[in-house]
Amino acid sequence: MVKYKSDLNKVFGAMADPTRRAIVTELWRSERSMTELARPFNVSLQAVMKHVSVLEKSGLVIRRKKGRTVYCKLDPRPLRAANGWISHYEKFWNVQLDNLGRYLTKSKDNKKHGK
Amino acid sequence: MENNTLIIKKTINAPIEKVFMAWTEKDAIEAWYGPEGMTTTVEVLDLKIGGAYRFAMKAPDGVHVVSGVFKEINSPKRVSFSWHWEGSTEDETTLVVVDLVPNDDKTTELTITHSGFKKMTGKMQSLESHKMGWTSSFNKLAKI
Numbered sequence: 001m002v003k004y005k006s007d008l009n010k011v012f013g014a015m016a017d018p019t020r021r022a023i024v025t026e027l028w029r030s031e032r033s034m035t036e037l038a039r040p041f042n043v044s045l046q047a048v049m050k051h052v053s054v055l056e057k058s059g060l061v062i063r064r065k066k067g068r069t070v071y072c073k074l075d076p077r078p079l080r081a082a083n084g085w086i087s088h089y090e091k092f093w094n095v096q097l098d099n100l101g102r103y104l105t106k107s108k109d110n111k112k113h114g115k
Numbered sequence: 116m117e118n119n120t121l122i123i124k125k126t127i128n129a130p131i132e133k134v135f136m137a138w139t140e141k142d143a144i145e146a147w148y149g150p151e152g153m154t155t156t157v158e159v160l161d162l163k164i165g166g167a168y169r170f171a172m173k174a175p176d177g178v179h180v181v182s183g184v185f186k187e188i189n190s191p192k193r194v195s196f197s198w199h200w201e202g203s204t205e206d207e208t209t210l211v212v213v214d215l216v217p218n219d220d221k222t223t224e225l226t227i228t229h230s231g232f233k234k235m236t237g238k239m240q241s242l243e244s245h246k247m248g249w250t251s252s253f254n255k256l257a258k259i
């Protein structure tokens with residue numbers, strides 16, 4: 001459960017960035033080299049490598065080296081776990097509201113004797 | 116229900132004024148905001164229409180900063196604010212509406228309406244031309 005939550009946080013962090021979401025969508029179409037990935041986003045190769053490295057840590061992207069070219073492939077499994085962006089927010093808000101409920105119950109308990 | 120809108124409802128065991136305060140006061144927000152394992156710092160909170168907010172959520176893998184402006188403040192029934200994650204090259208801004216309805220003097224029905232997921236700006240439009248909204252593509256991904 002703890003592991004699931006930390007994985008979810010990683011996916012959550014990785015997918016919080018629109019460029020990374022765009023990269024994921026690009027990779028959903030097919031495997032791409034780093035250079036191919038950088039092109040449509042009009043960002044430097046270095047910037048794309050940074051994004052890919054975050055995605056790799058979240059388990060969403062797998063890197064493969066062929067000769068001198070680095071190819072990136074999508075691994076949708078963490079997304080399936082997070083079940084997409086909206087569902088991800090659904091989890092985020094549900095966790096938030098659980099926290100809120102706990103917080104308000106706690107502050108009520110603290111004041112129980114005051115009233 | 117609209118495809119790109121997320122609606123979440125929950126009954127909170129607290130009176131409506133308390134719930135509203137939890138969404139609008141610095142100390143309260145810092146006490147409950149952010150997923151488990153993250154600590155939240157309220158860096159900016161200017162509670163008025165058009166006023167900005169900025170919350171930094173510290174996680175083991177870095178700091179996630181969410182910010183936006185207040186769109187509607189109707190104490191204690193509704194607070195609405197734009198939402199975007201900072202530190203990204205192109206920001207996608209969504210809208211969060213928090214509606215509160217009292218059940219009785221002890222419990223409150225809370226509804227979060229989070230919308231605008233499809234909105235894309237600048238370079239993101241090149242992707243829109245692929246006719247793949249985030250939702251649909253991720254729904255597809257989820258089914259792989």
